[in-house]
Amino acid sequence: MNRMIGACFRAVLMVMLVATPSLLVPGVSGESGQIVAIVAFFAAAFTIFEYGSTYPGMVEFRDAPPFNRLRYISLFAMVFCLSVIARGQTDTTTATQFLTSIGVLVGQAIDFPFSPVRLVVSMLPDTASFTDMVLLRAAAGMAYLISLLSMATFLISLRFTNWPMQATTAFNVWINLPTFDPTTGGDVVRRLIRDARFNILLGFLLPFITPIIVSAAASVFGTISVVNTQTLIWTVTAWAFLPASLFMRGIAMQRVALMISSERKRNTRRAEENGFVTV
Template structure:
């Protein structure tokens, strides 16, 4: 119990560092922004402690099936950190900020082709945006999207290398999939495979749909603004992280379905050898 609580506290500290990173690195952060960030960080830390310090499941999926959540956290932290470095370089340039901005600019131009997610993000900008704002958004979108693609590749490699989730021991569906009800009806494997396909499809379409929705709603709501660095950082991080997270969830649920199907096959063969199956 003590080790579990200690682990939950360490995770909460990491979450606080993630949320506070833009405020800690960006110059000229106002008092109101600092207070809002502090409240959000405290709430997220308490939620993390309750989730990982409790024996019973809550809302976090794959809580006891590493490295799923660890890969997601590292991906989000790296995205937020690099975008913060790029925004800081526009005010206080350093060698690091210039390097990250140059790399992001190259990546952004490489991915900026017709109908690509980066091009659709640029189309969502309001009319009259300056070339500097367009370059900043292209750099942020390129870095975010590249990190999401690398996250998916690393996650798939880790699944193959460590034979996830079988290598982690017993997989508790109730704890690791608290929002999935195995008794809701129908075959569990078929439902997991259906949910996996849905998450993968949604993760693929979301980077293309989000800019279109933002552009369509610009007539009713205020258009996308790059004046606030916090807004740019978190919007671009969410734009790239949420599709990658859905992709990972779909792949993980597909792996769980394959594991259950394999267990069923082994149990059936064992019962057949023992002569327990009806003739």
């Protein structure tokens, strides 16, 4: 019962996440609202299935908070702040001006040649106005700031806690890493460290690669436009959230590898103290 209550609560949070841009940004059409409702329904159903089931599915670190909680908070913060910034284009308030100013300042600070923000702004067509460039730069700056804060918060939590070990339950690799098979492919520690390094490297390169891919696909799908605020919000959110999520996943997997290696050393030392010979 407790598991199902927690799963339903998480499903409500996912519905709020998906519906936030449609609720805050005016001018959403009826067809867009129906698509948002369908996506929110599937997100809620997937969340209930994952967190309501005893056995693992696809969500990693399900029983190792605060990993997924930090990721959800950072994702919701990105979607909410970008929705408020987009709302400020038609409904100017103190909150929209404040968040837009922060986004503009951060965007200008990191908008240098070959920077991720410069590459994002370059996705706009040549006919884009100066206002469109400022809006996209503000959205990119705000999303990038939130991603950096989320990674810093995760690193601080690792520094002052014994994550992923919990005080009440032991860490279960099968439940928290359901897509990782520890029985194949050689030593578990070496595989975890290899996957961790790959995730960190991909998280570093993704902010630079994504704008290039979007620009290359512009001839087929069309260029990004700030007129469609829904597309702007989710595109910039994905551009900033996915690299931060990969960084956090790589750091978490490296921490799990360190935990397993330390446990092996303790078991070996305990066996030697009891007179057993390790092979």
